[in-house]
Structure formats: structure tokens, C-alpha cells
Amino acid sequence: MTGATTGALNWPAVLALAAGTYLLRLAGLALRGRLRVPERAERYLDLGATALLVALVATAALTDGAGFAGWARAGGVAVGALAAWRRAPFVLVVVLAAAVTALLRLLGVP
């Protein structure tokens, strides 16, 4: 590895990422405090958060990088989802999903 690559992650980069991330987080909160949002738009803001979270769940459950995450993770999430749908306690959902995925990997499922 050359000096250029090991030195690439430096203070300016980390501080820029920190400042940018914080401003992204703050911007929504701040804008909402200033704007008077009509009721109809409020519904879209609410649904928008749901859309982002579901999109996050789908990609985190099924993809890794640009490809498929593998059957072990997908299987674990599917079992967790089933448990959640059957109204299992939250802790059980999380533990079941992890345990099934871990077991599948132990059995050699990718």
C-alpha cells in the first residue's frame, strides 16, 4: 500500500463527513420547525419515512453490495419476519433472525 492510500483517511475527510452527516440530520428537523406544512403534505412526509425504512429493510435483508446477500441472511430475516407477523416479542424476533442465519451459515449455506 502506498503512502497516498494509507493517508487518504485524514482529519479533513472525517470532519467533512461528520459535518455533512450532522447537517443532513439537522436540516430536516430545522426545516420542519420553520415551514408550515399543510396536512396533505404531512401525510406524505409520514409515508416517506415508511418508504425509506421499508426500502432499507428490503435492501439490508436481500442485498450486499450490488448483489444478492445469500440465502442464510434472507432465511434468517424471513423467519424473523414470520415471528414478528405472529406478534412474537421484539427480542425474540431479533434473536431468531440472527440464530437462523448463524445456523444456516454453520451448515454451509452462503
Added chain:
Amino acid sequence: MRSLYRTVHRGDLRDVLALASAVGVVGASFGALAAAADVPVALTVALSTLVFAGGAQFLVVTVVTAGGGAVAAVVAGLLLNARHLPFGLAMAGTVADRWPARLLGAHLLLDESVAFARARGTGRRARTAFWLCGGLQFVFWNVGTVAGMLAGAAVPDPDAFGVDAAFPAGLLALLLPALRRADARRVGLAAAAVALVATPVLPAGLPVLAGLLGLAAAGGPAGDRGTR
């Protein structure tokens, strides 16, 4: 703090601790990865305390380790975090009413704290859930990072424990109550489809943002046509 402690629902604390434990494990793997990539200790600590966004932190270290430049790493990280802006728009009323609290609450805006608060509605319990989840995740993530740096190569791969499945499953469990509304279900399904289709072709972060296109499936006002 005392009033916060008193208003914490015991079940909420248990649920948040379950998720925070998983966050601690991932934090340890981040610390170990950063140590292996020769990222200086102070920079690693700064990433976990000041950026405090797991996905972006892994991304920048990976990009830099792969020989990418700092600018590319920062842009990729910010792209991944862009979803926090719409999260903030939706969560402003839950996070805080006043300014100093908003400044602090912004730093605790995470996928998990947003999902947790939303699963608890919009009132006082939702606000407590947000701060509890965000605060405990901050503690577990940073303790995990330091532990991971110290343990280095001794930290096992969290994938071996299936931690990567725990997060989507936990988030989904938190989302299910919202998805009982028919319009939310339509939007969610469309968002998931768009994000999955976009994943092979768009850089990290954009597929999730593209999920907002799912709003086109919202249909008429109110979810009263839903099956409750």
C-alpha cells in the same frame, strides 16, 4: 434525565437493549476493521462519535482501504446518509420542541431510533423511545468501537452470529404496525421493489432514497380504506 428515566416503559428498555447489543457487536467489528486498515485510533474514535452512522463509517474505511481517495469516500458516505434529511422532516415533532434539544437530537437520528419512535406512535412515549434508543445506541456503538480496536483481529466476524439478519428483521418488526394501514403497505411494497431493482445499478445509498418513488403508490388521502 430523572423524568426520562421515570417515563421509560420497561418493555421499551428491553427492546432497545436487544438492538443496542447487536449495535455494540457491529461497533466492535468496525473498530477491528479500522485497526486492521491502519486507521489511526483518534480518527476511528472521531468516526464513531462524530459521524455516528455505521453504514457510512464502514463505507469510508472500505473505500480508502481499496485505494479510493478521501473525497470519493466522503461523497459516498454522505450519499448513504442523505436519507436522514427526510427522516428529520418526518420526525421533527417527535424529537423535540425546543432548539437546544433539537441540536442534540439531530445527532441521534438513526434508522433504529426513527423506527423505534414511530413504532410507539407520536406522543410522549414515542419521544422517550427515540431518545432512549438513540442514546443507548451511541453508548454501545462507541464502547463497541473502542473494544474492537483493542481486541483487533481477535474480534470474530459478526456475520458468524447472523447479526446482519438481526437488523432488517428488527426494523421490520418495528414497521409492521405502520404497515397495517393500506396506503402505507402499498407505498412500502413499491419502495422495496424500487430499491431492490435499483441496487445493482446505483451507488450505495441511492437505492434506498429511490424508495421514495414508492410514494407514487400512496393513492387517495387517509388510510381509511385500509384493513385494520
